[in-house]
Amino acid sequence: MNEDHTTVLSQTIMERKEYDVPLHHTIQSRFEAFDKANPKIWELYKKYALELHAARPGKHYGIAAITERIRWHVAVETTGMEFKINNSYRSRYARKLAAEFPQLVGMFRSRDLRTA
DSSP: OOHHHHHHHHHHHHHOOGGGSOTTSOHHHHHHHHHHHOHHHHHHHHHHHHHHHHHSTTOOOOHHHHHHHHHHHHHHHSOSOOOOOOGGGHHHHHHHHHHHOGGGTTTSOOOOOSOO
């Protein structure tokens, strides 16, 4: 990833906080706010999921691994920032990936959502 993209990613996460939505709101509404405020995170989910699918088509994989890859990317390839992504959002990103990219349907196993 080039330096300009890394700088933009760093600034996006630093300037926008997931805490804009009170904790008493649903996980889904907090996820939607976080996702909207951090579009570069969604870009990384898409990038890494599509790369993984290209390398291992038809295989199941855990969304947690991609989340950890994003955390690693932010920690190692950006500087001067704190970054936290709620683990509760992982299943939402997996579902969003499957909804946007039909080739990824079934790549991530998911359970029924207990809460909205």
